[in-house]
Amino acid sequence: MKKIIMAIAASGILILGGCATETKPDSKPEKQTTKKEPTNTKNFMIALDQAVYTDERSPGEAKQDKILRLKLTVKNNAIEPDTFDSTKLQITDKNGKLLRVYPYDNMIENLNKGETKTGYAYFIATDNQPYRMTYVNRIKESFQWNIPTVK
Numbered sequence: 001m002k003k004i005i006m007a008i009a010a011s012g013i014l015i016l017g018g019c020a021t022e023t024k025p026d027s028k029p030e031k032q033t034t035k036k037e038p039t040n041t042k043n044f045m046i047a048l049d050q051a052v053y054t055d056e057r058s059p060g061e062a063k064q065d066k067i068l069r070l071k072l073t074v075k076n077n078a079i080e081p082d083t084f085d086s087t088k089l090q091i092t093d094k095n096g097k098l099l100r101v102y103p104y105d106n107m108i109e110n111l112n113k114g115e116t117k118t119g120y121a122y123f124i125a126t127d128n129q130p131y132r133m134t135y136v137n138r139i140k141e142s143f144q145w146n147i148p149t150v151k
Helices: 004-018
Strands: 044-054 065-076 084-085 090-092 108-111 116-124 131-136 141-149
Touching: 044 116, 044 131, 044 141, 065 084, 065 108, 108 116
Parallel strands: none
Antiparallel strands: 044 065, 065 116, 084 108, 090 131, 131 141
16 A cells, blocks of 8 residues: 555656746846947046938038938036037048048037037048047047947
8 A cells, every 4th residue: 555655646746747847037138229338538428329321411512422420429427517529529430541520510519517418420431431439538538439330
């Protein structure tokens, strides 16, 4: 009788063990983003949100094949109001050639302490990607961003 009870118990454990499935917690997919993380340049927090070629042109300007438009979000980290001027950014192509600023609706904003604004910077592009953006702050520290391939 003891053997029969042990056999039934063992069979029951095997049956229940076979029915149980190991569940793993759902793994969350990695967050994908096209925005770049903001960079603290001491006086400003600058984020490169987007880089595209645009059809926007200034009336009366010479015809340009490609205009690179950068969408920037800038926050004033300084303890006093400050002016951000996107025409002070330097954009270079893969050969190190400096892109010229295109005179359009470039972001030049007065920002109070802690204030954030979004705007654009325009440059006459070359075909030599990738591009690199450089910002130099007041104490001559240089900060660089690699601009993703523009299509």
